[in-house]
Amino acid sequence: MKKKLLILVIAVVTMSFTFLAGSIKIKGSDTLLPLVQKWAEAYMKLNPTTSISVTGGGSGVGIAALIDGSTDIATASRQIKMDEKLKLQEAGKAYVETIVAYDALSVIVNPENTVKKLTREQLEDIYTGKTTNWKDVGGPDLQIVAYSRESSSGTYDFFKEHVLKGKNFSSTCLMMAATASIVQSVGQTKGAIGYVGMAYVNSTVSDLSVSYDKGVTYIAPTMANAINKTYPIIRPLYFYYLKTLAATLKPAMTWVLGADGQKIVKEVGYVPLATK
Amino acid sequence: MKRRRSLVRRLIEKIIEGALTISSTVTSLAVLLIVIFLFKEGFSLFGDKPIEKDFVLAVSKYNNSVDLTSRQIKDIFDKKIVNWKEVGGFDRAITVFTINDIGAYFTDAELGDNLENLPLRINQLVAKDTGIIAYIPAKNIVKDFSGKKLKIDNVTLGGFLSGKEWFPTAQPIAQLGVLPMILGTLLVCIGAILLALPLGLATAIYMSEVANQRVRNILKPVIELLAGIPSVVYGFFGLVIIVPLVQHTFNLPVGETALAGSIVLAIMVLPTIITISEDALRTTPNAMREASLALGATKLQTIIRVVIPHSLLGLTAAVILGVGRVFGETMAVLMVTGNAAVMPHSFLQPIRTITATIAAELGEAPQGGLHYKALFALGCILFVITLITNLLVEWVSSKRKVAKN
Numbered sequence: 001m002k003k004k005l006l007i008l009v010i011a012v013v014t015m016s017f018t019f020l021a022g023s024i025k026i027k028g029s030d031t032l033l034p035l036v037q038k039w040a041e042a043y044m045k046l047n048p049t050t051s052i053s054v055t056g057g058g059s060g061v062g063i064a065a066l067i068d069g070s071t072d073i074a075t076a077s078r079q080i081k082m083d084e085k086l087k088l089q090e091a092g093k094a095y096v097e098t099i100v101a102y103d104a105l106s107v108i109v110n111p112e113n114t115v116k117k118l119t120r121e122q123l124e125d126i127y128t129g130k131t132t133n134w135k136d137v138g139g140p141d142l143q144i145v146a147y148s149r150e151s152s153s154g155t156y157d158f159f160k161e162h163v164l165k166g167k168n169f170s171s172t173c174l175m176m177a178a179t180a181s182i183v184q185s186v187g188q189t190k191g192a193i194g195y196v197g198m199a200y201v202n203s204t205v206s207d208l209s210v211s212y213d214k215g216v217t218y219i220a221p222t223m224a225n226a227i228n229k230t231y232p233i234i235r236p237l238y239f240y241y242l243k244t245l246a247a248t249l250k251p252a253m254t255w256v257l258g259a260d261g262q263k264i265v266k267e268v269g270y271v272p273l274a275t276k
Numbered sequence: 277m278k279r280r281r282s283l284v285r286r287l288i289e290k291i292i293e294g295a296l297t298i299s300s301t302v303t304s305l306a307v308l309l310i311v312i313f314l315f316k317e318g319f320s321l322f323g324d325k326p327i328e329k330d331f332v333l334a335v336s337k338y339n340n341s342v343d344l345t346s347r348q349i350k351d352i353f354d355k356k357i358v359n360w361k362e363v364g365g366f367d368r369a370i371t372v373f374t375i376n377d378i379g380a381y382f383t384d385a386e387l388g389d390n391l392e393n394l395p396l397r398i399n400q401l402v403a404k405d406t407g408i409i410a411y412i413p414a415k416n417i418v419k420d421f422s423g424k425k426l427k428i429d430n431v432t433l434g435g436f437l438s439g440k441e442w443f444p445t446a447q448p449i450a451q452l453g454v455l456p457m458i459l460g461t462l463l464v465c466i467g468a469i470l471l472a473l474p475l476g477l478a479t480a481i482y483m484s485e486v487a488n489q490r491v492r493n494i495l496k497p498v499i500e501l502l503a504g505i506p507s508v509v510y511g512f513f514g515l516v517i518i519v520p521l522v523q524h525t526f527n528l529p530v531g532e533t534a535l536a537g538s539i540v541l542a543i544m545v546l547p548t549i550i551t552i553s554e555d556a557l558r559t560t561p562n563a564m565r566e567a568s569l570a571l572g573a574t575k576l577q578t579i580i581r582v583v584i585p586h587s588l589l590g591l592t593a594a595v596i597l598g599v600g601r602v603f604g605e606t607m608a609v610l611m612v613t614g615n616a617a618v619m620p621h622s623f624l625q626p627i628r629t630i631t632a633t634i635a636a637e638l639g640e641a642p643q644g645g646l647h648y649k650a651l652f653a654l655g656c657i658l659f660v661i662t663l664i665t666n667l668l669v670e671w672v673s674s675k676r677k678v679a680k681n
Contacts, residue, residue, distance in 0.1 A: 030639075058639030067643070082413075083329045084642050128354070143529040150615070150636040151445045166374070167354045168446050171456075174532055174626050175615035177636040181515065188520050191529050 023051040024252065028062020028075030029154060031103060031179075031197060032237050035268045036075055039256055042264060050252075059154045066240055067091055073249070074240040077103065077154030094243040099236040100256055102271035104198040104226040105159065107233070108183070108205040110190050115139040117209040117218040120232070123163050126193060129170030134191060147182045147194035148173040155179070158235045159195055195233075198226065199269025226271040234271065314659060317652035321436070324646055325428045326450040332414045333426040333448055336406040340365055344426060346449040347441065352409060353448060360407060368407040374447070375412055399423075411448040431646075436653060442617040442628075444637065444647040452650050456617045458657065460534065460627035463620045464609060465602045467538030468545060472598060475542070476549030477591065483550070484557035485579050503547035511611035514540035519612055526624055532614030535623040540608045549598040556590020557583055592672045600665040603658065606631040630658050 026036055033056040040052040062074035063084050080088075080097065088095055107123065109115060115137060118126075125131040127146055134142045148169055149156040160166065176182045179196045186192040187204035194205075198221055201207050209218035212232040225231040239256075241249055255261050262272040326346055327333065333349065344352075344363060351357045353372055361367045378387065382397050395416045402408055403422035410423070417425075429435075431452055439453020479499070483492050515532075518539050523531030560583045568578040584591070614626025615636065634651050641647040 060642045061639050064643035081328075081642055082331070083645055086329065087644075145530040151443065157445070166447065168350065168443050171441060171618045172616055172626075174530065175617070175628070175636070177610050177615070177632070181611060184515060185519075185532065189523070189530055 022049050023053065024073065024249070025071045026052060026054045026073045026075060027057060027065045027071035028073075029059040029077040029237070030056045031059075031077040031154060032075040032100075034199075035101065035237075035265060035270055038264050038268055039261060042260070043252060043255060046255075047251075063240060066095070066242070067093070072241060072245055076238045076240060077235070078157050079236075079238065080240060095240050096243055096246055098239045098253065098257070099273065100239050101237045101262070101265040101273065102226065102234050103237055104221060104231055104271050105155065105195050105233040105235070106198045106201050106207040106221040107210060108186050108194050108196060108201060108207050110186055110192050111204070111206045112190055113139060113142075113206070115208070116206075117211065119211040119215045120163055121214065123210070124165065124167065127159075127164055127169055127173060128167050129172055142191040145189055145192045146170070146173045147185055147192055148175055149179065149182070149195075150175050150177055154235075155195070155197070159233075162233060162235070163195075197269070198223070198271070223266070223271070227274065229274070237270070311659070314652060314655055317649060318656035319653070321431055321452075321646070321649035321653045322433055323430055324649065326431055326452060326646060327428050327448055330414050331448065332412060332417065333428065334402060334410045334412060334417070334421070334423040335426060336402055336408055337422060337424050338366075338406045339424075346429070346451060349409075349426075349449045350441070350443065350446055350451055353411075371405050371408045373401065373408055373410040373412075375416075431650075436650075440619055442633075444641075444650055450646055450650075452646075454630070454654060454657065456619050457628050457630050457633055457654070460613070460617075460620050461603065461629040461631070461661075463534050463623070463627060464537040464541060464613065464629055465599065467534060467623055468541035468602045469595070469599055471538055471542035472545045472549055473595060476546050476594075476598070477553055479546070480550050480553040480557060480594075481579060481584075484554045485575070485583060499547050499550050502543070503551075507544065507605060507607040508611075510540055510544050511608035514608055514612035522624075528624055530614065530626060532612055532626050533624050534613060534620060534627045537609045537613040537627070537629070538623070540612055541602050541605055544605060544608060545598045545601050548601050549594050552594035552597060553587075553591045556587040556594060559590065560586045589672055589675060593669050596665055596669045596672065600662055600669075603661055603665065604631065606635045610635055630654050634658075 026040070033054065036054050040054050044050060044052055059074075059076035059078055062071065062076055063080060065071035066074035067084070067087050080095075107118065113134065115134060118137060122131065122137050126137070126144055127148065131137060132144055134140055134144055146169075148159070151169075156169075160169065174185070176185065176194075179200050182194040182196050183200055183202065183205055186194040201221075207221050209220045210232060211218045219225050219231045221231055221233075226234055239253070257273065265272040339360065348357060348363050352363075352370055355372065357363060358370055359367065360370055378394070378397065381401055387393050387397060395418045398410065398412055398416055399418045399422050402410055408423075409426075428449070436452055436454060437458070438455055439451065440455050441451040441453045442456060443451040483495055487495065514536060518536045519531035521531075522528065522533055522536045522539070526535075564582055564586065565578055568582045569575075573581065609629050610632035613629060613632065615628045615632055616626040617628045617633075618625070620627045634654055637647070638651050641651060
């Protein structure tokens with residue numbers, strides 16, 4: 001009995017080691033997680049000898065793992081930061097940065113809200129705390145409740161850079177740990193406004209058209225507008241890996257950036273790279 | 277044969293003993309290492325500058341307001357302060373410059389193909405515009421720089437504990453003030469204890485003194501089941517049920533408030549308070565109850581005058597353990613309190629707790645960076661709070677032993 005158990009254990013251990021031999025470890029952004037999982041599933045179906053493990057944790061976690069060598073690919077919803085670059089440099093590791101897809105952010109409000117469009121300047125005033133009532137932007141007399149992602153999320157950084165032009169969010173913004181909580185809260189709070197990845201928008205909230213030219217043209221957050229880049233709030237999603245692994249990862253990267261990989265991007269609700 | 281068997285038995289005994297010793301040593305070591313690690317990472321924050329590594333803030337050398345607080349720098353970059361005279365300097369409009377703005381001042385040709393002229397151009401810019409404040413990489417500063425670098429103060433323990441603004445990723449100067457979070461944590465916990473205490477003690481008294489055996493047999497497992505529900509489930513329940521309830525009851529613009537957090541936490545901490553205080557109540561010897569009844573006291577009088585005073589120390593321990601649980605709870609609070617880092621002044625506003633901050637932000641904080649260290653320092657504060665509660669429990673239960681003897 002014991003002998004049999006021992007044999008079984010040995011077999012399992014050896015098997016897992018053989019799997020590890022042809023394996024790719026991917027770690028990083030939670031935004032990219034659903035997409036990378038789909039990619040991994042599809043790619044493993046095509047190449048049964050390759051095993052891919054995907055874990056989330058955040059863009060910072062992914063890049064930290066790349067620095068200490070515990071992952072092959074780091075995924076990030078923001079560009080690598082200066083101090084992270086310096087750390088990679090110190091470790092003597094050259095890296096490759098690849099944009100694998102785009103993510104469009106929708107600005108959402110409660111469906112009962114009559115406001116259907118805002119300019120970037122109005123959004124900035126709302127999130128920096130200058131505008132606090134919907135009547136100031138053409139809506140009902142209702143206090144604005146601004147929802148934001150956590151300060152460490154890549155989505156937060158992007159929104160701050162791109163919509164607030166680098167200004168800080170007001171302290172009174174409600175910081176939610178997950179995108180799904182923002183959708184849930186905006187759906188049940190009348191005066192709420194939030195920003196989420198386009199893929200997360202559902203019928204419990206309504207999305208706003210946004211103008212980046214002071215109110216001349218308002219662009220609705222649709223997939224078509226995102227692909228042709230007329231919709232302004234759109235951000236790149238990155239893969240980071242070491243140059244030494246570039247040759248090993250090349251087939252996988254080619255597939256991801258090719259037609260098959262980009263088709264999955266669209267299915268998951270992100271914006272594919274423009275076809276050349 | 278017999279001798280050999282006893283030898284084997286003794287050997288096995290020795291091995292098991294050794295294993296027990298090793299495992300206890302490993303556990304204690306692990307705990308010790310974690311604490312050392314926590315404090316080492318947390319305290320390395322003090323002595324760091326709240327500016328990104330290898331970046332400097334520079335102003336024109338004619339500028340006489342060089343002692344800016346980190347708060348003022350943030351307001352300048354948020355364009356809330358637009359003239360130097362507002363911070364005690366000369367009357368000149370402030371020009372905010374970060375390295376990304378360089379394209380607005382110089383053409384690509386002027387900067388050079390590999391940005392080799394960048395340091396020179398920055399120097400020109402700082403020399404030309406006396407109202408400038410520039411946030412630039414230190415390596416792009418030429419030798420005879422025409423501006424002066426702003427002195428950035430280190431993060432101090434006092435500033436960390438008393439600061440009112442939490443912008444750990446703000447550029448150029450991170451704002452690391454944890455006072456709103458400490459107060460928010462205390463507010464939610466006090467609220468939760470105020471709600472859970474009367475309810476929990478009443479239930480414990482009912483179960484131990486009033487209920488008959490059959491009711492108790494049903495109630496006890498049900499209450500213990502409450503303790504087994506994962507906190508994410510409580511959080512979700514709170515977000516979907518309690519938050520809208522609070523919002524509609526008090527007619528608030530937003531339901532994610534300290535009160536919602538307190539209610540969810542109160543429900544979560546009930547099983548701890550109930551089970552421990554029930555156990556404490558049951559330690560009252562039956563002889564004392566019977567003596568009280570025999571003297572003509574009613575059941576209620578017996579409970580209030582005899583049973584509760586006798587188990588008072590046990591009840592205190594239950595309360596303190598409950599408080600500890602409340603302080604350490606993360607997930608549920610994170611989901612229902614709104615996490616706005618503002619100074620709390622009522623139960624009906626969003627607040628932010630220490631645990632929620634750590635849980636939400638650690639994942640994306642660059643490892644070893646300022647933000648990462650600040651979160652560890654927050655962990656230290658939490659550790660100290662829970663340590664104090666645990667010491668209180670020790671102290672109370674040691675008193676109980678003394679009282680019994």
